[in-house]
Amino acid sequence: MSFSPNKSPTKAAHEHALLLNAIAAGANEYPKPEHVNYTYGTAGFRTLATKLPSVLFRVGLLAVLRSKRLEGATIGVMVTASHNPEPDNGVKLVDPSGEMLDPTWEAHATALSNCPSTESLISTFTTLATHLRVDLSQPANIVYAYDTRPSGPELIKALERGFESFGESVKTNNLGVTTTPILHYVVKATNDKTGTYGEPTKKGYNEKMAKAFRTLIGNRGPLAPLYVDCANGVGALALQDFTATLGDVLPINPLNTSTSTQGSLNHSCGADFVKTKQALPPSIQSSGVLSKAGTRACSFDGDADRIVYYYLHESKGTFRLLDGDKIAVMVAMFLGDLIVKAKLDEEHKLEVGVVQTAYANGSSTKYLTSRNIPVSCVPTGVKHLHHAAQRYDIGVYFEANGHGTVLFSDQAIKALKSANPQSPDSANAIKNLLAFSELINQAVGDALSDMLLVETVLAHRGWGAAEWDAGYEDLPNRLVKVEVPDRSIFVATDAERKLQHPQGLQDTIDETVKKYDMGRSFVRPSGTEDCVRVYAEAKTATEAENLAVAVTDIVKFGSGQV
Ligand SMILES: CC(=O)N[C@H]1[C@@H](OP(=O)(O)O)O[C@H](CO)[C@@H](O)[C@@H]1O
Numbered sequence: 001m002s003f004s005p006n007k008s009p010t011k012a013a014h015e016h017a018l019l020l021n022a023i024a025a026g027a028n029e030y031p032k033p034e035h036v037n038y039t040y041g042t043a044g045f046r047t048l049a050t051k052l053p054s055v056l057f058r059v060g061l062l063a064v065l066r067s068k069r070l071e072g073a074t075i076g077v078m079v080t081a082s083h084n085p086e087p088d089n090g091v092k093l094v095d096p097s098g099e100m101l102d103p104t105w106e107a108h109a110t111a112l113s114n115c116p117s118t119e120s121l122i123s124t125f126t127t128l129a130t131h132l133r134v135d136l137s138q139p140a141n142i143v144y145a146y147d148t149r150p151s152g153p154e155l156i157k158a159l160e161r162g163f164e165s166f167g168e169s170v171k172t173n174n175l176g177v178t179t180t181p182i183l184h185y186v187v188k189a190t191n192d193k194t195g196t197y198g199e200p201t202k203k204g205y206n207e208k209m210a211k212a213f214r215t216l217i218g219n220r221g222p223l224a225p226l227y228v229d230c231a232n233g234v235g236a237l238a239l240q241d242f243t244a245t246l247g248d249v250l251p252i253n254p255l256n257t258s259t260s261t262q263g264s265l266n267h268s269c270g271a272d273f274v275k276t277k278q279a280l281p282p283s284i285q286s287s288g289v290l291s292k293a294g295t296r297a298c299s300f301d302g303d304a305d306r307i308v309y310y311y312l313h314e315s316k317g318t319f320r321l322l323d324g325d326k327i328a329v330m331v332a333m334f335l336g337d338l339i340v341k342a343k344l345d346e347e348h349k350l351e352v353g354v355v356q357t358a359y360a361n362g363s364s365t366k367y368l369t370s371r372n373i374p375v376s377c378v379p380t381g382v383k384h385l386h387h388a389a390q391r392y393d394i395g396v397y398f399e400a401n402g403h404g405t406v407l408f409s410d411q412a413i414k415a416l417k418s419a420n421p422q423s424p425d426s427a428n429a430i431k432n433l434l435a436f437s438e439l440i441n442q443a444v445g446d447a448l449s450d451m452l453l454v455e456t457v458l459a460h461r462g463w464g465a466a467e468w469d470a471g472y473e474d475l476p477n478r479l480v481k482v483e484v485p486d487r488s489i490f491v492a493t494d495a496e497r498k499l500q501h502p503q504g505l506q507d508t509i510d511e512t513v514k515k516y517d518m519g520r521s522f523v524r525p526s527g528t529e530d531c532v533r534v535y536a537e538a539k540t541a542t543e544a545e546n547l548a549v550a551v552t553d554i555v556k557f558g559s560g561q562v
């Protein structure tokens, strides 16, 4: 920790003492509850909202430290618990590029949140500031937002109390009730020195997306109406704002928009419900809106960074899910075709690659690899997918559950901007590829932007949901949560496809998997819940179910429960 050299040592020491006093006063207002152990996990801190005020205060301190460490670069703080039940809440930090917090800082967040007393918090804060070489005289800039949870405003007060400890050196921008991806966009746009990414406001984001969407749809609109399940969350508000900007190119029918009805958030609706239950939200089922052949719908999650599509089979009336894997495959194939049409010369050649996790349906991976699209598999969590996708010219990444986006590398944008089109068709393909790079959120997956991406590809292909679905058939699969006494004994490796510990367990799993036609199964500890997850897929639903049961038994045995 250091202070600006142009201040006298006495003045600097005085300012430091004032800062520590201010932090101590705030910490006393927000004491850490006893017997709670916090971890900054895959999605930041996430637990019952009543346990979080002290964490929010301390995250406020850390966000300021991070911004000061990065010479005043703008840091984001998002207060949300995404698809979790309404009484939960959470908080995560966003780095200046709009990406998730640098993983080496996750441990600092965990350390600060677990200090049992004000004294230990002051001591850990001082050690961190020194160790991380933070110049406390630097300015700090923070943008923050929260979702529609009733606990949001109180938690925001605790967060702001953290910022206030630093006095006037911290400048803040409260975006209010906003989706996670809008916050990521504003952070990225605020830090963008080139000024080309877009205006750093909600309005700027909506206008950027609307303009790109209109360019891409051209004279194909107005498109067929789309039903959007907003999970009774903040996505409903974002969608309303966006539709006002967009006009009537895409008629949108929003559903589950009761953001102020207590207990409604994510309740029997939203992307997580649909993906986990593999069924329509009851409200949509009973409304009958999907019974008209060819009607498609999609569901956002509670903070609108995740989307899945679905429709009813025309003759059988059965539920058909079009999840993150289906989106990734359709989008990668389409962008690949556009690159071919663009007829770029050797020097400007571009490659599309796809990043998945072990939860991707085996059929999707097979479909892509058999068409020579490179596919990489990484551990669960958006940050892993995002980094792997940055290695491609155009990197499409989606988790099966619908988190995802498409990243265009700087070289890809340069190549497209400097290419010499060989024909009107190739000029058009290049123009469209560039418009896709504007339509798609480059910081993080956004349900709204991904929805427009899907709608654009469907419109260009002239497809409905059934034609999209026809590409490949998902292998039947089962995802099971297993509660174990201590999930930390389960250590996964090889992009989480194998267990390293407890020793010998993987061999037993392999032996079992062999008995099932097209069987695949893996086990990993969850990063967001106190459980171990078992995934199984096989040729038939019964086999997938039986394999999941068999592997669950192996896990229970390995955890010492049987
Ligand atoms: C199987 C599954 O869906 N896992 C989810 C879940 O992670 P776990 O580490 O599996 O709890 O929450 C993450 C954060 O939202 C999300 O990125 C991930 O895809």
Ligand SMILES: [Mg+2]
Pocket: 082, 083, 301, 302, 303, 304, 305, 306
């Ligand atoms: Mg979410």
